[in-house]
Amino acid sequence: MVCSDVTLEDLVDFHAGIDDFDYGHGATIFGMGVPTEAVYCIRAGAVKMVRYDPAGGEHIVRVLKVGDVAGFESAFADHYEHAAVAVGDVRACRIPIAYFRRFVAQHSALQARLFQKSQDALREAEAWLSELVGGTTPARTRMARLLLRLRVGSGDRIHRFSVDDMAAIIGSTPETVSRIVSEFVRQGFLVKSGSGAASRHFRGDIAALEKISQEG
Incomplete structure (x- = not known):
């Protein structure tokens, strides 16, 4: 988890803004291009991250599982880069973006963890292309x-x-x-x-x- 380097005391106030939500199969957790309102820690199920081309074609760019964070790559952007769609039943912990940004600003350890998450996502995208797609x-x-x-x-x-x-x-x-x-x-x-x-x-x-x- 991205919050594993902070203390329980640090998290008490932060957790006041967090809620768990359940999403049915095929539900859109957030849409591509819509304003960034929250990040979502996946607690159960799987989520496909989707990019849509101008013709409406769907391209699955990554799959998130338990412990992954949906939307973190857009946490400091105005709009979501991809859509997040539930595959099967999904439970996700929704962290409002204002809480998330404030918490990151106050905890340098979490900043380092987020940087590592970004690097992991980049490596995953590269592996996705080299191991799974065509060729x-x-x-x-x-x-x-x-x-x-x-x-x-x-x-x-x-x-x-x-x-x-x-x-x-x-x-x-x-x-x-x-x-x-x-x-x-x-x-x-x-x-x-x-x-x-x-x-x-x-x-x-x-x-x-x-x-x-x-x-x-």
Whole structure:
């Protein structure tokens, strides 16, 4: 967490302005280009960060999971750089931007943590492009890498995005992604669990997916 370098006493007054909110599958937490009003610490679920092109096309630029902060890259800008959309049920801790900016200004340790977060996000974006998007790497390999990135913690549970979302992320077609997922299911590398968009997920054979992710 970005606040791990400050004391409990420091946080008491700050927490007065914080609330938890629940978002259903597909809910927009904040929109691209709208005024920056808050940052959101993800407490449960996954969030896709989306950029829209002038034609209305959707480009998923990053996926946030538990412990990540949505909107921090726009915390000192007037408008959000991306939209944040819930994938499945999401719980997020909403920190009003005025509180957040004041708190950062008063705590140098948090400033350093935010700088580190920015560097981590940049590295993640670079890895996203090099490991997942297009190129000559087989789609099967890129799908395995994506599934590993969607893993929840250190267990075998994997966030289950829609076929269209996964295709958009790896730069492939929904038909190709559907075929690869079906192949992984037949081979026992994936098991579909849950019902409905809000709770569905995969159980994955992590060792098998890691092996496939090294192919090509």
